Amino acid sequence: MGGLxxxxxxxxxxxxxxxxxxxxxxxxxxxxxxxxxxxxVDNSGAKKVMCIQxxxxxxxxxxxxxxxxxxxxxxxxGKVKKGKVVYGxxxxxxxxxxxxxxxxxxxxxxxxxxxxxxxxxxxxxxxxPVPHELxxxxxxxxxxxxxxxx
Amino acid sequence: MRLxxxxxxxxxxxxxxxxxxxxxxxxxFRFCRSKCHKNFKMKRNPRKVKWTKAYRRLLGKDMTxxxxxxxxxxxxxxxxxxxxxxxxxxxxxxxxxxIRSDRASDHIKNRLKTGKIQRQKEARKQLExxxxxxxxxxxxxxxxxxxxxxxxxxxxxxRTEENQPxxx
Numbered sequence: 001m002g003g004l005x006x007x008x009x010x011x012x013x014x015x016x017x018x019x020x021x022x023x024x025x026x027x028x029x030x031x032x033x034x035x036x037x038x039x040x041v042d043n044s045g046a047k048k049v050m051c052i053q054x055x056x057x058x059x060x061x062x063x064x065x066x067x068x069x070x071x072x073x074x075x076x077x078g079k080v081k082k083g084k085v086v087y088g089x090x091x092x093x094x095x096x097x098x099x100x101x102x103x104x105x106x107x108x109x110x111x112x113x114x115x116x117x118x119x120x121x122x123x124x125x126x127x128x129p130v131p132h133e134l135x136x137x138x139x140x141x142x143x144x145x146x147x148x149x150x
Numbered sequence: 151m152r153l154x155x156x157x158x159x160x161x162x163x164x165x166x167x168x169x170x171x172x173x174x175x176x177x178x179f180r181f182c183r184s185k186c187h188k189n190f191k192m193k194r195n196p197r198k199v200k201w202t203k204a205y206r207r208l209l210g211k212d213m214t215x216x217x218x219x220x221x222x223x224x225x226x227x228x229x230x231x232x233x234x235x236x237x238x239x240x241x242x243x244x245x246x247x248x249i250r251s252d253r254a255s256d257h258i259k260n261r262l263k264t265g266k267i268q269r270q271k272e273a274r275k276q277l278e279x280x281x282x283x284x285x286x287x288x289x290x291x292x293x294x295x296x297x298x299x300x301x302x303x304x305x306x307x308x309r310t311e312e313n314q315p316x317x318x
Contacts, residue, residue: 102166108174129176148176
């Protein structure tokens, strides 16, 4: 599970265990910014991608935003190669995003679908769940390719 | 708008509350508040956490089977809006709620009944045995109204007999 990364830590301090534990076990999830490594969930050939710019947003990109990224890891024969600069749409973000009915959604990891400059996905399949925030952002093609819409 | 159930504690989640967590295998977990969310992150099993409905139902502390639960089944078909139906539904919701809560409290009362009877029996026994802590036996012997009718016959005889050697 994503949120348990910091659970197992030794606390030598004498302060109360409860407060220290609760502070450290809650990972504060933030925006997707420069140097954030994201998983690629389509079959475009890339595996991992590092964000170099979040278009729109001073603090960073969130669920449904587009980013510019550099391919760090790729499958040997794929449409994109390592080192290429690509655009991507964030389809899963660990940071919660508010929905219009007031609730919040969060996913397990940070994932991106590579698109071209016009916003059309490069790959032909999308893996894992995607949020329906994409409909509002006009990424309908990704929604049609998705197997599951959260 | 749909009222969901919290995955951990099974309480209703009203719109605007709570967090929805989507796992990569597309399972959706809804939590009513951060308490449930944090317990989930700790990987606690709600069936073992005493304050959740899951635990209570599993151990039979709360009502599990009732016809009023049929009304709350999830229906995936959207209904065409009809004013009369909506009005009747709202009235019915109130009534069904009341019936369900009455039945649930009856269930709990019945469950606790045996304990109550046991406690009353023990209290009566203690009263018989330890009445001397409250009132002196001599006073009890003189003022017969303080006796429980049951022990009135037995005790008065033996106590007066016992007291005489004690005082002497």
